[in-house]
Amino acid sequence: MQGYLLRFYTEQKVQYRGKPLSKWLLGVAQQFKIQGATILSALESVGRQGESHSSRFFELADQPIQVELVVTAQQADELLDYLQQQELSLFYVKIPVEFGSLGQLT
Numbered sequence: 001m002q003g004y005l006l007r008f009y010t011e012q013k014v015q016y017r018g019k020p021l022s023k024w025l026l027g028v029a030q031q032f033k034i035q036g037a038t039i040l041s042a043l044e045s046v047g048r049q050g051e052s053h054s055s056r057f058f059e060l061a062d063q064p065i066q067v068e069l070v071v072t073a074q075q076a077d078e079l080l081d082y083l084q085q086q087e088l089s090l091f092y093v094k095i096p097v098e099f100g101s102l103g104q105l106t
Contacts, residue, residue, distance in 0.1 A: 036070035
């Protein structure tokens with residue numbers, strides 16, 4: 001199947017509507033019936049405006065986070081339209097991918 005990998009970048013400390021933004025995005029993915037979604041923690045990153053972010057032993061609030069969603073073209077359009085309507089600032093990457101399943105899923 002053809003579709004997209006949507007990758008959103010945020011930090012652990014970023015909240016939206018009372019939740020960490022990464023968990024809020026996961027909830028939105030469930031709302032849109034997206035079946036492939038993952039939250040990944042990174043060690044370090046450089047943000048849009050050149051600032052450095054990292055997870056430190058005593059301070060994880062600045063920890064870089066990626067949220068990845070594997071979606072169809074229609075899901076990508078609908079999700080990005082929805083997110084555009086929200087009052088949030090969010091950087092993303094949209095990468096064309098081929099995806100599918102092998103064997104029986106349990």
